[in-house]
Amino acid sequence: MKSRSLGVIFIAAVIVPSILLAVLSIRSAGREEAWMEKQMAATLDAEVSHTAGLAGAEVGRVIDDLRTALDVPVGSDYGRILTRWKSATALVAVPFMLSPRYGILWPPPDARADDEQKRFLKENGSFLSDRIATTVLQNIAVRYQNEILAENSVAKDKESESGAPAATVPEGRAAAEAQAGAAVAPATRQKAIDSFAQSPSIQTRVYEEAREKGDQLNARIVEPMAMASQGQSLAADAAAAPGLGDEAAKPAPVPAPTAKKSAAPAKEQPSQFVLTSQLLSQIASQGDSGLIPRFIGEKLVFLFWERQKDGRIAGCEIAAGAFRDRIAGVLTSTWSPVRILTLLDENGAPLATPPDTAGRDWRRPFVAREIGESLPRWEAAAYLTRPDSIAAQARSSSLVIWIMVMILFVSVAGGGTMVLSSVYGEMKLVRQKATFVTNVSHELKTPLTSISLFVDLLRRKGPLPQSKKEQYLSLMASETERLTRLINNVLDFSRDRAARRYSMSTVDAREVTGQIVESQRVRLESRGFSVSLEPASAPAAPVRADSEALKQVLLNLLSNAEKYSAERKEIVVSVTREPEAVLITVNDRGIGIQEKDREKVFREFYRVDDSLSSGVQGTGLGLTIARRIARDHEGDITCAPRDGGGTSFVVRLPAAGRGEAPA
Ligand code: ADP
Numbered sequence: 001m002k003s004r005s006l007g008v009i010f011i012a013a014v015i016v017p018s019i020l021l022a023v024l025s026i027r028s029a030g031r032e033e034a035w036m037e038k039q040m041a042a043t044l045d046a047e048v049s050h051t052a053g054l055a056g057a058e059v060g061r062v063i064d065d066l067r068t069a070l071d072v073p074v075g076s077d078y079g080r081i082l083t084r085w086k087s088a089t090a091l092v093a094v095p096f097m098l099s100p101r102y103g104i105l106w107p108p109p110d111a112r113a114d115d116e117q118k119r120f121l122k123e124n125g126s127f128l129s130d131r132i133a134t135t136v137l138q139n140i141a142v143r144y145q146n147e148i149l150a151e152n153s154v155a156k157d158k159e160s161e162s163g164a165p166a167a168t169v170p171e172g173r174a175a176a177e178a179q180a181g182a183a184v185a186p187a188t189r190q191k192a193i194d195s196f197a198q199s200p201s202i203q204t205r206v207y208e209e210a211r212e213k214g215d216q217l218n219a220r221i222v223e224p225m226a227m228a229s230q231g232q233s234l235a236a237d238a239a240a241a242p243g244l245g246d247e248a249a250k251p252a253p254v255p256a257p258t259a260k261k262s263a264a265p266a267k268e269q270p271s272q273f274v275l276t277s278q279l280l281s282q283i284a285s286q287g288d289s290g291l292i293p294r295f296i297g298e299k300l301v302f303l304f305w306e307r308q309k310d311g312r313i314a315g316c317e318i319a320a321g322a323f324r325d326r327i328a329g330v331l332t333s334t335w336s337p338v339r340i341l342t343l344l345d346e347n348g349a350p351l352a353t354p355p356d357t358a359g360r361d362w363r364r365p366f367v368a369r370e371i372g373e374s375l376p377r378w379e380a381a382a383y384l385t386r387p388d389s390i391a392a393q394a395r396s397s398s399l400v401i402w403i404m405v406m407i408l409f410v411s412v413a414g415g416g417t418m419v420l421s422s423v424y425g426e427m428k429l430v431r432q433k434a435t436f437v438t439n440v441s442h443e444l445k446t447p448l449t450s451i452s453l454f455v456d457l458l459r460r461k462g463p464l465p466q467s468k469k470e471q472y473l474s475l476m477a478s479e480t481e482r483l484t485r486l487i488n489n490v491l492d493f494s495r496d497r498a499a500r501r502y503s504m505s506t507v508d509a510r511e512v513t514g515q516i517v518e519s520q521r522v523r524l525e526s527r528g529f530s531v532s533l534e535p536a537s538a539p540a541a542p543v544r545a546d547s548e549a550l551k552q553v554l555l556n557l558l559s560n561a562e563k564y565s566a567e568r569k570e571i572v573v574s575v576t577r578e579p580e581a582v583l584i585t586v587n588d589r590g591i592g593i594q595e596k597d598r599e600k601v602f603r604e605f606y607r608v609d610d611s612l613s614s615g616v617q618g619t620g621l622g623l624t625i626a627r628r629i630a631r632d633h634e635g636d637i638t639c640a641p642r643d644g645g646g647t648s649f650v651v652r653l654p655a656a657g658r659g660e661a662p663a
Contacts, residue, residue, distance in 0.1 A: 033394035041226035100311030145192030432605035
């Protein structure tokens with residue numbers, strides 16, 4: 001397989017999928033925070049809904065308790081009974097009694113009334129005597145339940161091809177009932193509330209319709225952060241147009257809370273409860289008893305009422321403190337390491353303040369829910385104990401994802417690259433071996449051809465001058481030497497490295513080098529080389545070496561100096577001593593070796609130009625074996641460019657007697 005196509009396959013099968021994987025993982029890491037926030041919002045919403053339900057139920061129990069404690073027999077002295085009721089029941093602040101036609105029987109409207117009773121009558125007299133209406137809340141989902149249920153059944157019709165008639169009929173009936181203003185079954189009412197809560201599109205449409213019809217929508221006291229995007233524009237619209245149209249027909253807007261405005265005012269959200277106004281007689285016609293929340297200016301008061309058997313209405317203004325305590329009693333665990341759970345009153349102030357919450361913006365809960373009609377503007381709200389915990393958690397988990405992706409990417413890309421480069425290496429080696437085989441056969445054939453040629457010439461009949469004979473014999477000897485060197489190199493290379501046995505002795509490197517130079521001189525000079533050994537005379541340079549192996553190294557280097565020289569045929573061999581080492585240098589004026597190839601030439605089979613057409617025969621093993629031998633002698637061979645052109649090969653061998661005490 002070509003190396004190019006291997007690269008393409010590698011990119012397509014490894015790099016591209018890894019990059020895609022990394023991009024996908026990093027994108028999902030980016031969404032981590034939103035996802036965690038959603039999970040947390042869902043968990044806390046369930047808790048908040050539960051708490052809101054408990055608070056609503058507690059209001060019911062407060063009404064029951066007040067009813068149980070109040071017993072006004074027909075024709076009794078209600079003044080005494082009501083006073084006793086007040087002193088026996090902490091929830092009763094100011095009791096009252098109305099005639100069946102809404103005449104105020106108690107508190108006494110004259111000088112007998114104390115200050116509190118006077119204040120009470122001033123605030124509630126007109127309402128209790130059925131002359132002015134009060135603002136009551138109505139769940140928008142109940143008010144528009146026919147529209148919600150009709151919309152729901154249309155959506156369901158669209159969903160199922162069959163039209164599911166069984167499912168649509170009851171809803172149709174419910175819608176009709178609601179339209180007619182008939183008392184609607186609680187199940188139907190709940191269905192509308194649920195549909196409204198679950199569908200943002202229904203919410204949008206219902207709020208729009210309420211606005212078109214001129215209903216008064218108030219803003220919530222809080223802006224839950226986890227639902228910050230919901231219905232903001234509607235809320236802004238609702239807040240911008242309070243009390244449109246005929247004042248008399250419209251309820252007075254519930255006063256906006258003023259207490260403890262936060263530094264950065266929260267964006268307002270629309271309340272789920274629309275404001276309508278009703279006379280006491282209208283409210284009382286809907287049941288036997290109940291609780292009427294009334295805004296007196298900015299103050300919220302709760303009025304309890306109960307119709308007696310004789311048609312009179314007895315009731316009271318509920319004591320604010322006792323009432324708050326009762327409702328706050330539903331909060332069992334306000335604080336946990338994860339969240340703070342509380343109830344907020346009509347001013348957005350918490351009923352129960354958990355410890356460690358100073359400076360908290362109570363109007364920015366994480367999730368919150370309005371409690372209901374009986375507690376206008378009140379909310380059950382949850383806050384994150386550490387507001388930055390989700391972001392921090394998301395940051396650390398996306399950091400982990402990042403690190404894992406990076407490790408994955410690096411290992412895939414790194415591992416892939418390593419595999420690819422080793423495959424490349426193997427392929428190159430296979431190619432080099434193939435070239436090696438061709439080169440070896442060629443190298444073996446050439447000297448053999450020359451030798452057989454000279455043998456033929458010597459055998460020829462007829463006299464041959466002595467000088468010719470000697471020339472032929474010396475050429476035959478040189479070719480045989482070349483053949484031997486080649487065979488030695490190949491054998492050396494193929495032999496197990498550890499199996500090579502050196503017979504080490506202290507030899508004079510200068511002497512061994514001199515012998516080799518002299519043995520090659522005739523041949524080299526006959527080929528036009530000038531050969532010299534430097535310095536001309538010098539003291540011995542003893543090394544511990546196998547002299548045959550050392551000769552093989554020098555022969556290989558001299559042979560290369562000869563092979564890779566062009567016009568300038570000059571070889572200088574020098575032997576120098578250093579305190580610790582002996583350096584044998586073979587310099588030539590040949591073609592030189594480029595920087596990038598200076599280490600590679602020592603690799604097995606490596607040839608700078610390994611084409612047969614280069615004109616220089618070789619196997620790529622000479623320097624490999626030479627370095628191997630040098631290193632086996634605890635030395636090395638390096639190559640460097642020679643000043644003035646050519647190459648210098650330096651054989652460095654440790655000097656014999658190193659470390660020994662001088663004699
Ligand atoms: P061979 O000479 O059989 O090819 P070697 O291992 O002896 O193998 O040399 C490896 C390569 O190093 C040669 O093919 C050649 O390209 C380069 N080389 C070796 N010696 C010299 C030199 N003196 N001058 C220039 N190039 C050389």
